[in-house]
Amino acid sequence: MRDQQLFVTSGRRVTSALRHLPPTPHVVAMCADWESQALGAIAPVVLLLFVLLVVATQYTFTASCKDTRTCRVNFAEEELRKKLSPLEFHVTQEKGTEPAFTGKFAEHKGKGTYGCVVCQAPLFASQAKYDSGSGWPSFYNIIRANAVSHSKDRSHGMHRTEVTCGQCGAHLGHVFDDGPPPTGKRFCINSASLNFNPSAEEEGGAEAVEEAPVKPEL
Structure with missing residues (x-):
């Protein structure tokens, strides 16, 4: 030199x-x-x-909190195996993928909030859900900043961006740049990684709760 x-x-x-x-x-x-x-x-x-x-x-993306050991909520493997179904454990802890068009939320249209099945953290508002035709629940935005983390995924010979829960690090799915306005993002999420909390209106309560407008956070 x-x-x-x-x-x-x-x-x-x-x-x-x-x-x-x-x-x-x-x-x-x-x-x-x-x-x-x-x-x-x-x-x-x-x-x-x-x-x-x-x-x-290649390392500019935020890694999963599990990789950096900075998760705000942690669970022992034994506890999760008891708490989750075999499919939920495989998807969230082993980065598995459920077959397309088989998840319980693929065609779900209820009003409310989709959260992490592991730690219950809110992730997506039903307002941001849309039919992408992919066979998996799809959202064009997250419910708030830092709700999820992004990391590079080079598995199976593909170049993808993995999405994990920002609170516990559970694997959720992947995000792609072929979504609708206003974000242009498609969060392709496994139903097995989600739970659903219906709004008061969905539950038939006396007072309907109007969902706040979803603003781009990306």
């Missing part, structure tokens, strides 16, 4: 000196030759910096 730096520096000095000479064809050729060699010397350095930049960008 030091030899390359010295070569580039000396090359620049020589080229600068040559530029003060009359612009004869010979001098022009010498300048071009020195500049070509200097660029060849720094090319590996530029390539290395580019590779390092690409690698660094």
Whole structure:
């Protein structure tokens, strides 16, 4: 590396000196030759910096709190195996995926809030749910900032963005950039990772609760 730096520096000095000479064809050729060699010397350095930049960008997403051990709510595996169904455990703790069009919330249209089946944290408002035709519950927005975390998922030979619960780190699904306005996002979520809390209106209560408008948080 030091030899390359010295070569580039000396090359620049020589080229600068040559530029003060009359612009004869010979001098022009010498300048071009020195500049070509200097660029060849720094090319590996530029390539290395580019590779390092690409690698660094792979870690700009917020990792699951389970990966960083910063979850606000934690459960022992034994406790979760008793609390969750086999499918719920597989999806939320082992990053599984339920078959399309089989989840209980795939066609669900009730008014209320969808939360994490593990820790009950609110995740999505029913206002943000829409029919994407994918076979999984789809939402165009989260219920509030930091409700979920995002991380790169390179499993199964695909490049995806994993979505996990921001409170307990449970695997929820993935988010894609092919959703509707106003966010353009499609949160593709497993029904097995969700619970549902109906609004007072849905339950037939005397006082209907009007859902607050969903604002983009992404």
